[in-house]
Amino acid sequence: MSTLSPNRLDPSTVSRLSTLLASSFHEDALTRWMIPDERRRTELLPGFFRVFVELSAAHDGVLTTPDGDAVLLFLPPGAEPDEAALDAAFAAALGEHVDALRTVAGLQAENHPHGPPHYYVSFGAVRAGRQQGGLMSGLLGELLARADAEGVGTYAEASSPGGEAATRRAGFERLGGDIALPDGGPLLRPMWRDPR
Template sequence: MARLSGLLATSFQQDALTRWMIPDERRRAELLPGFFRVFVELSAAHGGVFTAGDGEAVLLFLPAGAEPDEAAVDAALSRVLGEHAEAMRTIAALQAARHPAGRPHYYVSFGAVSAGRRQAGLMSGLLSRMLDRADAEGVGAYVEASSPGGEAASRRVGFERFGCDLVLPGDGPVLRPMWRDPR
């Protein structure tokens, strides 16, 4: 878990979303491993962690029907983020307002590839593996891309824009909702 949390933290250190959530670079580097550990543990509890390249790539997701204990997740993130937890709550509220309700789906939360292995197809492979499961179950998949690389990887495996972008307050970054129907 620590290695995967570290990979995600390193990969998202300069991401616009985490920079908005935790503006101070030093503090962000301190908090992100714990932040991502919450999501690794949450996804693992639902069978939603895929890795590739001997741990050089990771995809976190929740399968259709997974119902996390939102209060427990919020409490864990509050412990980890401290004063930055309110920014995470703002992000979560925007996501919840746009999340596709009433449509069973897999929900991709985070993915990362180590710097030396990017553009090697690892993320596309992980997404395809998850989509194979979703297709076998006859359900869609949903993701909110926070970077051009995340959007490109999602498009390569069939995701398309899903409504309007989510824009964080104060000229904050944009999350691009994307959907893929089952095949």
């Protein structure tokens, strides 16, 4: 496993990781709720995930396998993104669908733990055909070892049964109730892991 630092995320790497995430989350309940039309989802998700890759990279929050077949994005304790710039970037990436993202982000902010310092995992993906091989467990384990060494917790919101299972295997537990998106939207499950 290897950590990619911000100055090593060249444009081709950013594009490759954004495409991997877009492919992995194309049928996820959250992205389907945000962008219901399949064709538009295919068009917009790479740009949407590019914003997340660049945000995480700016905070040294990108882990990937050496072959690039798995990626984990996160923010470290104390990271304070420029909210106005971030909103503008998402608006440019999502166009008319940005309000759905703003709804998600608002609900996430209401439920986000504000107590102890923690790492915040945003997204993880493994290339099709490479799942169930331990790649994500390895990346998550690398992040958790860092969190443990620093004595801080780790927080994530699972948007799928697979995401919840991956976090539970790594020692996460539910944190409060689910985050329910409006209009019959999917549930996000807040998950927390104390340092060990």
